Amino acid sequence: MSDPLSEVVRLLRPQAVFANLISGKGNWAVRYSEFGKPSFCIMLEGSCRLAVDEQEPTTLSAGDFVLLPTTPGFTISSFVPAPPVHLDPNKVPEGLELRYGEQTGQPDMRSLGGSFEFGCADPSLLVSLLPKVVHVQGSTRLSQLVQMVGEEASGGKPGSEFMLSRLAEMLLVEAMRSSTSTSAPPGLLRGLGDERLAVALKHMHARIEQRWSVAQLARIAALSRSSFFERFTRTLGVAPMAYLLAWRMEIARELLRRGELSVSEIAERTGYGSTSAFSVAFTRQVGQPPGLYALYASAERKRA
Structure with a gap:
């Protein structure tokens, strides 16, 4: 029997384009302007606050995975308000760890921010399937994947690009699986639920x-x-x-x-x-x- 969810992922051909490790300490806030493409945040350590435009703010904790299918403007911050640093996601330099708040000492939070690119299929297929914010938490399988992503992103080992691409596929599947319920908009994922x-x-x-x-x-x-x-x-x-x-x-x-x-x-x-x-x-x-x-x-x- 065919697996419709696997078919969708094969059509999308997801590839992770990892932008940066992001860390914060003390009181800090970063405001990202609208990106328009699918992006994600993987929480590696600690916790922070995420406020996506027109959505209720939420707390992100270690092991959480957030997918924004269209990435509107959003703010990620500590829990104490601070003047935000404004960033254009299209102009953020890749490969460097971005540090916010206090510049020295062990960070309170470390995350990995990135975006998905798709091999051939129209990414609107993904947008049509998912809610505006997919927040997966409390998943042992997801925590294991997040840990592996963190190790691959920071390890610089041979074959890491291939490994990250495969891990991105698995993260996407887990995010889609989590939405096979009333949280998904009308469409295939809700139907599979x-x-x-x-x-x-x-x-x-x-x-x-x-x-x-x-x-x-x-x-x-x-x-x-x-x-x-x-x-x-x-x-x-x-x-x-x-x-x-x-x-x-x-x-x-x-x-x-x-x-x-x-x-x-x-x-x-x-x-x-x-x-x-x-x-x-x-x-x-x-x-x-x-x-x-x-x-x-x-x-x-x-x-x-």
């Missing part, structure tokens, strides 16, 4: 080429047709067939980017009986014909 819908979603992902009907999926979920349709639409934010179409197009875009299959082969792989039917659906969903999309993707690969 529903036992009945999760079974249907796994079947849809396992065989996207099949001509699914709402009645078939309802039987798999052990629900009446009307109950399944209402529950699916409310939980995922779209009707079952609209969700299937959107996922087919995500797979099609990835296959077109790779450039290994013809448009007709991709049409068959994604459940279309003819190339023309696939082209119409793709153009309507993506905004350009599959052939043109593949051409642009090929040009991008050559530039890279």
